[in-house]
Amino acid sequence: MKLNLKGEGKKHIQEIIKLRRHFHQYPELSGEEFETSKKVQEKLREYNIPFTTGYAKTGILGVIEGGRPGKTVALRADMDALPITEETNLPYASKKKGTMHACGHDAHVAMLLGTARLLNETKDKLSGKVLLVFQPSEEITPIGGAGPMLEDQVFAEHTPDVIFAQHVWPDLPVGQVGVLPGPMMGASDRFIVEIEGSGGHASMPHQTVDAIIVANSVIGNLQTIVSRNVNPVDSAVLTIGRIEGGYRYNVVADKVTFEGTIRTFKNKTKQMVKERFQSIVQGVTDSMGAKAKIEYYDGYPATVNDEQWANHIKRTSQQLLGPNSTPVVEPCLGGEDFSRFLLKYPGAYFWLGTAIPGVIKQNPLHDPMFMLNESAIQIGMELMAQIAIDALNHFQVEVEQSELQSVLGKVANFQ
Structure with missing residues (x-):
């Protein structure tokens, strides 16, 4: 029994x-x-x-x-x-x-x-x-x-x-x-990105590379990965959970750090998103005269x-x-x-x-x-x-x- x-x-x-x-x-x-x-x-x-x-x-x-x-x-x-x-x-x-x-x-x-x-x-x-x-x-x-x-x-x-x-x-x-x-x-990857520009006085932005503007452009472009690179029948999430940068209202920031997570189900999707992430971060920062340091952590499968x-x-x-x-x-x-x-x-x-x-x-x-x-x-x-x-x-x-x-x-x- x-x-x-x-x-x-x-x-x-x-x-x-x-x-x-x-x-x-x-x-x-x-x-x-x-x-x-x-x-x-x-x-x-x-x-x-x-x-x-x-x-x-x-x-x-x-x-x-x-x-x-x-x-x-x-x-x-x-x-x-x-x-x-x-x-x-x-x-x-x-x-x-x-x-x-x-x-x-x-x-x-x-x-x-x-x-x-x-x-x-x-x-x-x-x-x-x-x-x-x-x-x-x-x-x-x-x-x-x-x-x-x-x-x-x-x-x-x-x-x-x-x-x-x-x-x-x-x-x-x-x-x-x-x-x-x-x-x-899902798989749970994590990333930390540090954008390095060059600071200066807020009244003379032409003498600077504004790390906040660069970070803003990077983050905006990262959101296209899910909407334009991931197959709509698959699943992926890219979320920025923290951003930090700047000193005060009249100073152009020379550094910005942001971090977040990428979630996927399929390993093929995970690898594609990871590659596009690296490409976009480097491509956007290079085009705007800044530098990027990326820490990417492959999390739980x-x-x-x-x-x-x-x-x-x-x-x-x-x-x-x-x-x-x-x-x-x-x-x-x-x-x-x-x-x-x-x-x-x-x-x-x-x-x-x-x-x-x-x-x-x-x-x-x-x-x-x-x-x-x-x-x-x-x-x-x-x-x-x-x-x-x-x-x-x-x-x-x-x-x-x-x-x-x-x-x-x-x-x-x-x-």
Whole structure:
């Protein structure tokens, strides 16, 4: 009989919510998740789940061994917070000014601990093993934490046959799950451009090369990449997020710095936009007598779901939450470090609905007012556990069918 964990999270939900609020009150930035890591280790010891640490400094790998041999499923949660000052006034709001869990990673960690507890309680019935990946530094593109964890051989002893991750999603109501085969999140490149002209008095602009005018022309021309170079059926975004330059009202600026991001799904589109970006910046500045220094950082690759495992998430969600729990969604050009795991191992990434009812416009991720509906936490922990169980069962059925075919083949040959 198939193991079904629907409703099993209820007995642990108060503990998991308490954990989530603890992590929320004490957020830690990328690469600084030392106390978060210690708390996770403390809970894994309490649950009698063996683990190893030190991956990318604060990363953790927990291992739940099933009662029977089988394949290996990995589940990942990111741990880091953002350099944002919280403005929610919640009773458990961040106690660290300038640091906030504005992307829901506090809930991710808590839900994976809840998932771990559920799976460990039923491990004798599992065929295979489940890996619990607590990842640091998801927010610090382009370095991230997934790549360093892989470099630190996090899967040297236990290699996943499939890997999954979830992310809280305020655009979906509680009880709904967003998942797609193929691209789910975008590639997230970053750039910094310094324009160098020559300054002077505002009343004598003919003696200068105005870096503000040059930067303005560069930025305007950069916007033509998406409108005139990208195939309209593809997706790309080029955004300037910060610009700085000048000294005072009557001085022509000699330097301007601007920075921003480029988001794409297809690698071919990414490379084309990158090349056009370099060409336009250099071409415009040269034509106006200025110089440009470009720092371009290739960020996270696109998060591309394996079709088989995206459909697996959809089936499990519908069985656990109902046939209408997986609405049609569109991919997002936000970046996600989980993409680097998916480059190495098959798997899928999905969104967990956390919208607050009665609110017309939900505060988005990375907003100082971001809040999530905690009633989604039990769903998240049960869903992750069920996805792992169903994946192990899938592998077990494959093995049994292969063995059966082998036996039938031998019988046929004998006859």
